[in-house]
Amino acid sequence: MRRVILEEWLSLDGFAVDRDGTLDFFPASDTDHFSDRDQLAFLDRVDTILLGRKTYELFVGFWPTATTDREVIADRLNELPKLVFSNTLKEAPWGRWPAAHVVRGDAVAQIRRLKAQDGKDMVLWGSLSLARDLVAADLIDEYHLQLCPTLVGGGRRLFGDLPGYAGLARLDVRTYDTGVVVLHYAPRR
Numbered sequence: 444m445r446r447v448i449l450e451e452w453l454s455l456d457g458f459a460v461d462r463d464g465t466l467d468f469f470p471a472s473d474t475d476h477f478s479d480r481d482q483l484a485f486l487d488r489v490d491t492i493l494l495g496r497k498t499y500e501l502f503v504g505f506w507p508t509a510t511t512d513r514e515v516i517a518d519r520l521n522e523l524p525k526l527v528f529s530n531t532l533k534e535a536p537w538g539r540w541p542a543a544h545v546v547r548g549d550a551v552a553q554i555r556r557l558k559a560q561d562g563k564d565m566v567l568w569g570s571l572s573l574a575r576d577l578v579a580a581d582l583i584d585e586y587h588l589q590l591c592p593t594l595v596g597g598g599r600r601l602f603g604d605l606p607g608y609a610g611l612a613r614l615d616v617r618t619y620d621t622g623v624v625v626l627h628y629a630p631r632r
Contacts, residue, residue, distance in 0.1 A: 446564045446584035447493070447554060449574055451601050453590055458598035459571050466501075466569075468593040470621040478619045479515040485587075486519045490563035493554070495570030496529035499543065502568075507538025528553070528573050551580045558582065571599055578602070585614065585629050592622035 451459055454468050461468060494502065509517035525543035527535040528550040535543035546553050550573055557565065567574055567583075577583050578601075588601075611628035618624050 445558050445560060445562045447558060447567060447577065447582055448489075448564050448585040448587060449567045449577070449583045450587040451569065451571075451574065451589065453588055453601060454593050454595040454598075455590055456594045456596065457600050457602075458595050459569075459574075459601045461595040461598040464598070468591050468595050470591060470623060478617075478621075478623065478625070481617065481625075483516045483519060486516060486523070486566075488564045489523065489566045491557070491565040492520070492523050492525040493565055493567040493570070493573070494525060494527050494543070495573040496527060496532055497572075498569035499525075499527040499529070499532070499535055503535070503537060507540055526557075528570070551576055551582065554582050555580075571601065574601060575603070581630070581632075583630065585627065586611065588626045588628070590624045590626065 452466065452469055453459055454461070458468075460466060506514075506517065506520055509521075511517050521537065521540040524541070525535070525537065526546050527543045528546050529535075530547050532545050535545050537543050554577060564585075567577065574583075610631045612631050613626070614629055615627040616624065
């Protein structure tokens with residue numbers, strides 16, 4: 444059975460996007476090559492990237508042209524199959540790389556079906572609305588929360604008013620020179 448791993452960047456005060464709907468609180472990606480190497484190793488566990496429409500639109504403007512001399516994970520990220528959950532997109536090109544596949548309809552049901560298949564883990568990046576739906580449906584198997592040393596004072600939270608778990612088990616904690624702390628948790632089921 445495949446697992447869904449949610450990776451989210453969060454401000455220290457718990458917001459996944461700021462008041463303007465931006466992600467400007469992320470640290471510059473060229474300042475911490477240790478976290479880049481950890482992310483590249485993580486991608487060895489993954490065979491599918493899951494994205495919502497808005498995150499796809501953000502990613503497609505950068506990643507298809509990124510090169511490994513600036514972004515260590517660029518080639519691996521670009522070559523992995525991608526599913527974009529959207530009821531409005533008809534196609535999801537990815538530059539010179541294979542296009543992402545658009546999945547329409549009930550995302551929760553689709554993810555449930557994908558989890559029942561054989562394969563490696565799937566990673567969901569950003570995609571706040573989709574992430575919240577999957578959290579509410581108890582379909583997240585592991586959380587990778589990257590806390591940025593920034594207070595944004597408002598915006599949209601990842602968890603907000605979602606029902607809580609009885610608890611999360613800590614799997615790993617890593618710190619980086621940028622001040623980012625990465626927390627890995629799994630639901631206690």
